Amino acid sequence: MSNQKITAASRKDEGKGASRRLRHAGEIPAIVYGGDAAPQSIQLNHEKVWVASQHEWFYSSIMDLEVDGKVQPVLLRDMQRHPYRQLIMHLDFQRVNLKEAIRVHVPLRLVNAEGSPAGKTAGVVLTQELNDVEVICLPGDLPEAIEVDLSKMEIGGTVHLSEVALPKGVELAVKLDDEHNPAVAVARHARVEAEPEAGEEAAGGVPAAKQEGAEEK
Known part of the structure; x- marks a missing residue:
């Protein structure tokens, strides 16, 4: 079975301001690290990644990550989501050596x-x-x-x-x-809710006689 493929582009601008501009443009800031190469900052199209993220394979399968035309096998290692919006904030990918466990x-x-x-x-x-x-x-x-x-x-x-x-x-x-x-x-x-016994009020299940006694005190 061939690996799923996702496409990215390298990026040079880093920092919170650059990441914010990328998100406004519909891109996701990300990083790919591991192996013999240095960590690399990349960006991916949010719409395409969002569709991929709805599938199980995105989280636990080896993917072919193409960056500027160069393909490398990777695993998703971390995903940061917006607390309440349908927005992926950042992704971490790890390079994989196909000969190592x-x-x-x-x-x-x-x-x-x-x-x-x-x-x-x-x-x-x-x-x-x-x-x-x-x-x-x-x-x-x-x-x-x-x-x-x-x-x-x-x-x-x-x-x-x-x-x-x-x-x-x-x-x-x-x-x-x-x-x-x-x-x-x-x-x-499945749990079955017990019906209240005769003479019990709905609120709290306390018998009516006891409620009246409590009011007299």
Whole structure:
């Protein structure tokens, strides 16, 4: 599978003022670093990057970053967003050596939940407890996401990280044991709100007789 490609241009102007002007012009200030080359300041088109950022691969896949016609494999390492506007403020990319193992956080994707015993039962809610996991692998083995098969999920059951099948060439960055084996997905009965007993008021659930007694004091 070929890498996704994004295009950038080099930039010389740096500082808050230059970054502000770039954003007003619809560009994102960014930096690419790592490998044998020096860090390089770059800029990318906000609209195109915003569209790419809606996809899972943008956060956990090797991308081909083209800067002034030169292509280099990179990983997204940091994204700064505006606190309330749909605006990407800054991006950090790391150059990747395709022959060296990397540590990356990869999303966990729940699959086959609908066909499981828990998924077929009314009133049972399947919740995802762990959204991603850090793995070690060669760049060529890096998956876009790791699928967690819930086809055998029972009511009240839990799938732990140790039960997740990893793709070939991929291993967890952290060792699992009895004390550290986080839950990935849990099947629970949905909570049912208890109805107030007879004689209780809606506000606070305090019996009317007690409320009247309190007023007399």
